[in-house]
Amino acid sequence: xxxxxxxxxxxxxxxxxxxxxxxxxxxxxxxxxxxxxxxxxxxxxxxxxxxxxxxxxxxxxxxxxxxxxxxxxxxxxxxxxxxxxxxxxxxxxxxxxxxxxxxxxxxxxxxxxxxxxxxxxxxxxxxxxxxxxxxxxxxxxxxxxxxxxxxxxxxxx
Amino acid sequence: xxxxxxxxxxxxxxxxxxxxxxxxxxxxxxxxxxxxxxxxxxxxxxxxxxxxxxxxxxxxxxxxxxxxxxxxxxxxxxxxxxxxxxxxxxxxxxxxxxxxxxxxxxxxxxxxxxxxxxxxxxxxxxxxxxxxxxxxxxxxxxxxxxxxxxxxxxxxxxxxxxxxxxxxxxxxxxxxxxxxxxxxxxxxxxxxxxxxxxxxxxxxxxxxxxxxxxxxxxxxxxxxxxxxxxxxxxxxxxxxxxxxxxxxxxxxxxxxxxxxxxxxxxxxxxxxxxxxxxxxxxxxxxxxxxxxxxxxxxxxxxxxxxxxxxxxxxxxxxxxxxxxxxxxxxxxxxxxxxxxxxxxxxxxxxxxxxxxxxxxxxxxxxxxxxxxxxxxxxxxxxxxxxxxxxxxxxxxxxxxxxxxxxxxxxxxxxxxxxxxxxxxxxxxxxxxxxxxxxxxxxxxxxxxxxxxxxxxxxxxxxxxxxxxxxxxxxxxxxxxxxxxxxxxxxxxxxxxxxxxxxxxxxxxxxxxxxxxxxxxxxxxxxxxxxxxxxxxxxxxxxxxxxxxxxxxxxxxxxxxxxxxxxxxxxxxxxxxxxxxxxxxxxxxxxxxxxxxxxxxxxxxxxxxxxxxxxxxxxxxx
Numbered sequence: 004x005x006x007x008x009x010x011x012x013x014x015x016x017x018x019x020x021x022x023x024x025x026x027x028x029x030x031x032x033x034x035x036x037x038x039x040x041x042x043x044x045x046x047x048x049x050x051x052x053x054x055x056x057x058x059x060x061x062x063x064x065x066x067x068x069x070x071x072x073x074x075x076x077x078x079x080x081x082x083x084x085x086x087x088x089x090x091x092x093x094x095x096x097x098x099x100x101x102x103x104x105x106x107x108x109x110x111x112x113x114x115x116x117x118x119x120x121x122x123x124x125x126x127x128x129x130x131x132x133x134x135x136x137x138x139x140x141x142x143x144x145x146x147x148x149x150x151x152x153x154x155x156x157x158x159x160x
Numbered sequence: 161x162x163x164x165x166x167x168x169x170x171x172x173x174x175x176x177x178x179x180x181x182x183x184x185x186x187x188x189x190x191x192x193x194x195x196x197x198x199x200x201x202x203x204x205x206x207x208x209x210x211x212x213x214x215x216x217x218x219x220x221x222x223x224x225x226x227x228x229x230x231x232x233x234x235x236x237x238x239x240x241x242x243x244x245x246x247x248x249x250x251x252x253x254x255x256x257x258x259x260x261x262x263x264x265x266x267x268x269x270x271x272x273x274x275x276x277x278x279x280x281x282x283x284x285x286x287x288x289x290x291x292x293x294x295x296x297x298x299x300x301x302x303x304x305x306x307x308x309x310x311x312x313x314x315x316x317x318x319x320x321x322x323x324x325x326x327x328x329x330x331x332x333x334x335x336x337x338x339x340x341x342x343x344x345x346x347x348x349x350x351x352x353x354x355x356x357x358x359x360x361x362x363x364x365x366x367x368x369x370x371x372x373x374x375x376x377x378x379x380x381x382x383x384x385x386x387x388x389x390x391x392x393x394x395x396x397x398x399x400x401x402x403x404x405x406x407x408x409x410x411x412x413x414x415x416x417x418x419x420x421x422x423x424x425x426x427x428x429x430x431x432x433x434x435x436x437x438x439x440x441x442x443x444x445x446x447x448x449x450x451x452x453x454x455x456x457x458x459x460x461x462x463x464x465x466x467x468x469x470x471x472x473x474x475x476x477x478x479x480x481x482x483x484x485x486x487x488x489x490x491x492x493x494x495x496x497x498x499x500x501x502x503x504x505x506x507x508x509x510x511x512x513x514x515x516x517x518x519x520x521x522x523x524x525x526x527x528x529x530x531x532x533x534x535x536x537x538x539x540x541x542x543x544x545x546x547x548x549x550x551x552x553x554x555x556x557x558x559x560x561x562x563x564x565x566x567x568x569x570x571x572x573x574x575x576x577x578x579x580x581x582x583x584x585x586x587x588x589x590x591x592x593x594x595x596x597x598x599x600x601x602x603x604x605x606x607x608x609x610x611x612x613x614x615x616x617x618x619x620x621x622x623x624x625x626x627x628x629x630x631x632x633x634x635x636x637x638x639x640x641x642x643x644x645x646x647x648x649x650x651x652x653x654x655x656x657x658x659x660x661x662x663x664x665x666x667x668x669x670x671x672x673x674x675x676x677x678x679x680x681x682x683x684x685x686x687x688x689x690x691x692x693x694x695x696x697x698x699x700x701x702x703x704x705x706x707x708x709x710x711x712x713x714x715x716x717x718x719x720x721x722x723x724x725x726x727x728x729x730x731x732x733x734x735x736x737x738x739x740x741x742x743x744x745x746x747x748x749x750x751x752x753x754x755x756x757x758x759x760x761x762x763x764x765x766x767x768x769x770x771x772x773x774x775x776x777x778x779x780x781x
Contacts, residue, residue, distance in 0.1 A: 049528035118400030119175025
């Protein structure tokens with residue numbers, strides 16, 4: 004395994020993923036802000052949560068890229084389309100399983116069965132993250148697909 | 161059979177969904193899993209759209225009440241030597257408690273106790289999911305009646321045998337009781353607790369939760385019972401997972417019996433923001449006010465700097481308005497779901513949202529950078545768009561017009577932003593532009609929004625129609641209630657819009673349209689009087705007259721038919737209850753102010769009287 008290439012391209016792909024997600028929020032395509040969502044697990048301060056969340060997202064993205072690299076080695080195949088396919092599976096897992104389960108993990112997120120106690124907490128994302136806007140799953144899937152494509156295209160076997 | 165009146169219903173709920181129980185012991189409205197889901201019981205809108213009734217056979221008369229300080233409903237039937245009590249509730253408890261044990265996703269409990277018997281009960285369980293149109297697959301399993309629906313599995317269980325069929329009889333002797341538990345589960349395995357032990361455990365827990373919540377209410381005036389009931393009604397309309405507050409718990413209850421003014425109110429109108437936030441903050445419900453403001457700011461992000469008129473409980477735009485093939489409440493058709501008003505331009509919403517945030521800032525809430533930027537963007541949108549005609553607060557479905565109330569709320573938006581800028585809560589790059597627009601708006605409203613012939617602020621610029629929304633101009637701080645123009649406007653509104661003491665139409669077109677008097681406007685008038693527009697006893701008398709139209713449980717819909725006194729429109733209505741709370745608080749504030757003034761005057765008189773005057777030099781002691 005080429006550790007230097009994994010570190011460099013894992014980082015680069017995560018930066019692009021984070022930028023795409025932030026961009027789609029800025030363009031009002033979705034309300035989801037993944038770094039903010041991660042950061043609020045650590046701090047309720049919105050401004051600080053964003054900074055902490057970006058750092059967390061970079062670290063998590065780096066770790067996940069290891070799985071991608073492992074799949075490249077396992078199949079001896081590292082192309083943009085294979086990376087994109089792995090990204091698609093990854094993104095599908097995020098929107099269908101990880102996001103809906105998040106209220107169980109996130110200390111500041113309300114669950115779908117919360118009530119009647121109200122707290123100033125984060126809304127649950129719901130299935131496919133649709134509570135954050137109808138284009139949320141598209142935005143998440145697309146950014147994960149690009150993440151995988153970058154890794155597949157640039158990681159040298 | 162004639163349908164019950166709207167105020168013959170009582171809501172129960174759990175902060176996510178709401179049911180309406182009729183005085184005759186029938187649940188005629190229940191939307192699960194959420195307050196805005198399709199109905200499971202919808203007899204409110206069509207005799208064939210499902211219901212669940214438990215009532216004694218024979219001529220027993222019902223008397224009902226909420227257990228004090230709760231949303232647990234008790235209906236006691238008495239007559240023919242028998243007395244039974246039915247208690248209906250949706251179980252609630254703290255989030256910590258829910259983590260300790262398994263709770264059904266949705267649950268509704270009905271407990272029947274025979275206090276004096278024997279009594280024969282007729283039970284009808286006829287769920288009709290999907291507005292009465294969906295197919296139901298029955299899958300009974302032992303003592304549990306199971307129904308597979310698109311919204312999940314419904315399970316009805318009881319500690320008494322339930323024969324086949326939708327209708328059966330049950331005999332109870334003195335001292336006997338029977339519990340029914342209806343649950344909904346989207347996920348398998350479903351949580352199916354045994355009905356009686358679950359009822360025993362959740363009855364106390366639910367009553368305690370509601371009482372603790374009600375005990376937080378900060379109001380000790382003479383209308384405490386009404387204010388507590390109103391707060392509990394608003395709480396039932398609060399969707400806890402997001403903090404959103406829906407306008408009402410139903411769709412298509414008519415503003416005119418047999419007419420077509422039937423709308424879906426199970427959405428959140430951002431315009432309700434300022435009034436609701438101020439009322440909740442004044443009552444001491446900071447978490448609810450903060451959650452609602454956060455929901456609003458979160459929700460409006462997708463469409464910023466434009467704001468939709470209404471959103472669903474998760475902040476999404478409603479789907480296209482649809483008409484359901486149902487009979488309607490007392491044949492009032494069409495039965496609509498979703499709401500086409502979402503597409504209108506209503507400029508007043510900007511002022512409401514910005515004012516709500518300003519209230520929180522006044523109480524020390526810090527704004528993060530993104531929220532501050534968003535508010536500033538709203539302000540710039542107002543600067544660019546206030547000259548446009550809009551649909552205004554009453555959202556009629558005609559051509560947009562230049563509504564005076566909307567212009568005042570645009571003024572409020574800019575005024576509050578400048579206030580927050582001065583407090584350092586946010587930084588505006590274009591302060592001068594905001595000031596110039598605000599001042600221009602003030603001049604415009606005072607010249608073209610004021611009709612010198614009528615001596616009144618009017619509905620539209622250069623118009624000659626009186627509108628009750630002008631009663632709020634003093635409350636928003638655009639002018640003061642003492643101001644001569646406001647006093648004259650209030651006089652004109654009373655003269656033209658009041659069909660009886662305590663009642664006001666919202667505008668002059670209401671009578672011709674056959675609408676009822678608008679409950680919220682009645683409370684605006686009471687508030688106007690309390691805030692200096694009249695004497696304290698006038699405000700109290702008006703408030704009492706308006707509140708006399710509430711149901712015997714203290715609940716309010718949207719309107720009152722002045723001829724029959726019957727309630728009209730969706731029910732219960734958050735805005736009517738917020739109006740009641742706001743007026744009661746304003747009256748209490750005035751009462752305290754007058755007491756302080758009288759005390760000061762007494763102290764001053766006492767100080768000046770010879771007996772208490774300090775001995776003068778040379779005077780005898």
